[in-house]
Amino acid sequence: MNVFTTKARKWTVVGMTLTMLVPILAACSGGNDDDPNNRRTLRIGTMYGSSQDESYFRQQYTDMFELTHNNIDIEIVPAIDYTETQFDEPKENQKQPDPIEKVKEIMTGENPVDVMILDSGVLGSLVRDNLLMPLDAKMKEDKIDPNDYVPAVIEGIKDQGDGQLYALAPTYTPSALFYNKKIFSKLNVSPPAANITWDQLFTLARQLKSGEGKDATFGFAFNQWGYSDGYSDMMNYASPLQLKLYDANAEKMTVNTPQWENVWTTISQLYKDHILPTTEDLQVDPATIDNTRYNPFQQQTFFNGKVAMVIANYNFINEIDTYNKNYQKFEGMEQLDWDVVQVPTFAEAPGVSSYIYMNSMAGINAKAPNPDDAWEFVKFMNGKEWGKLRSRSSYEMPALKEFIKVKDGMSYNIDAFTTTKPLPSQINYAEQQLLTERPNLYMIQQLAQIEFNKVMQNQMTVKEALAEFETKGNDLLQKIKLNPTGQIDGVFDDVYGGGGGGGGPILY
Structure with a gap:
């Protein structure tokens, strides 16, 4: 909206x-x-x-x-x-407040x-x-x-x-885990229980994957639209574990660990196995779209029956209410029989969520x-x-x-x-100061997306990608320390074919 x-x-x-x-x-x-x-x-x-x-x-x-x-x-x-600087011309090495x-x-x-x-x-x-x-x-x-x-x-x-x-x-x-009762009943799978953990959710999602191609139904999506860059999903999912990309001084990477390996492996494998739908999985044939009537639900995975479970916030109830009062106006769409349980949490951090x-x-x-x-x-x-x-x-x-x-x-x-x-804020005052003093630290996240995308495209294993991320990240952290705000050239040349550190990685 x-x-x-x-x-x-x-x-x-x-x-x-x-x-x-x-x-x-x-x-x-x-x-x-x-x-x-x-x-x-x-x-x-x-x-x-x-x-x-x-x-x-x-x-x-x-x-x-x-x-x-x-x-x-x-x-x-x-x-x-924000109006005080809204129209200012950006200056090199200018610090943000x-x-x-x-x-x-x-x-x-x-x-x-x-x-x-x-x-x-x-x-x-x-x-x-x-x-x-x-x-x-x-x-x-x-x-x-x-x-x-x-x-x-x-x-x-x-x-x-x-x-x-x-x-x-x-x-x-608040948010909750919304689920489609009809899909669970059709596949004879028990619906999610209260206080479900992430591991239990992913096991359940695998049981709900069915069909292939345009007839495929997916077990779970991190949002109602289904579209995602994968990396963002992973970082939101992992937030309660309080894992860090680099140390408190932003001088050394801390990503090449069993904990990060488990997180990267879990999410990337779910996408590779199409338990979580990729963008390609959700492509809609233009010929099937009814252009004669406005239908805001047609490409939403939970309403069109493509995904059995999604995480959505409290306002999603209003959208469901509107849909169920109007679904008969849309060709091929069915009334939604649904319910909710708590958003999944980690066994290591029960009852706490970034959603x-x-x-x-x-x-x-x-x-x-x-x-x-x-x-x-x-x-x-x-x-x-x-x-x-x-x-x-x-x-x-x-x-x-x-x-x-x-x-x-x-x-x-x-x-x-x-x-x-x-979830309590994970950025303490010292970290906030670092981010303010060294705004180029955003490039570490950019590098992480690139390395994760290599895993998604089967160019590297998770171990290989994390090792490369550690090496390149350590080099980048030193460059950022010397040049915290200005342009840093050559960091992503192997991805963009030159042109410095601007832009962002194109994910599947």
Whole structure:
């Protein structure tokens, strides 16, 4: 779905709910204060933003609070205003701003923000630097029970805060493993069980592979479209194992190991055996496409019956609902009989997944000039009145358990979305600084894609590719150390036939 379409829908929902709920919220405005001499400002920091999109942020997070707290004015302060450099001409050796440092600047400067809206990639760094106020005591004082929230959300936030809550999130974006009941029944295979591991999933996927050519059905795809570059799938899959491509100083490769060999072998073999579909496997004969009617589902593998299981986020339920209400309009398509279980996890890292996201956590600056109003805002943003409103969103799941329910007219395992924790950020502050100081480190990922593609095209074994990746990577790391931001020529000449380090590998 186009990102602008998604935003437009969210704006519409917010606009409608503003009209409907003003009377209700006015009745429960605990922070209302009509004294004209007691007007104050609450400064809320965001990681990125600009004056152009401030209205959208306000609709999402602050308009309702201002309606019910008449004497509080909200000021939005982005750590990085991307419009300031949007039209700048790129300069050689120009460093990109460090997002964590920029966040720290607006939290510790002369006029620090009171509240910071965070994602999980930043929370841990701020906690380690004692920049956020712990919320446990405040919640206890106001009789806010953490047990009212989805345990995976609370525990996921605590994992970033050494066991304490330094932020709260009103919503989150979970994913689940969706499966087609008809395919399982047709092949007489038992459906996936709760708490399935990756190894169990891949074993199941092999049992579900059937047919050849255009009649083939595949066991699993990492996304609803099926298309993938393979390497991205592998890296997302392996994230909970916390494997590193190079050492903490970015001076030596750490890829030629049994752990990396197992990861590369597992994913590449699944593609080679066509348990996971390749791009070629999913090519649609143009002659079979009905150009007389718009059909957004025709080339989606889960809807056209080509793939038995896919990982998709919470919003996928809306697409299934739309499809099942309209499938009869599309020639050759059948009603989808489906259900979900938790996304697969590793036995070595149970209950943790890189497919769960939290991007709207609110924390209080430890140096907040206005800590009382800051807590009032965080409490309101994560409270029941606002939670009820946000629960009407079909794109995110509410963190408050009482507002989680199966979509009207549907039946599925709603618990599949509430039991898996988000993966804590794996990039610590030192690593973030390295990436900022040496932006050319992206070329290591580029080299990894090239080497993985050699395995996919049977040009090398996994052992050979990892050994070559280690050798070339070590050489590249030294070049990046000497030239962290400028152009490095000749690195990929054997792939592109010259032309330096630009571009990207073309994968199957």
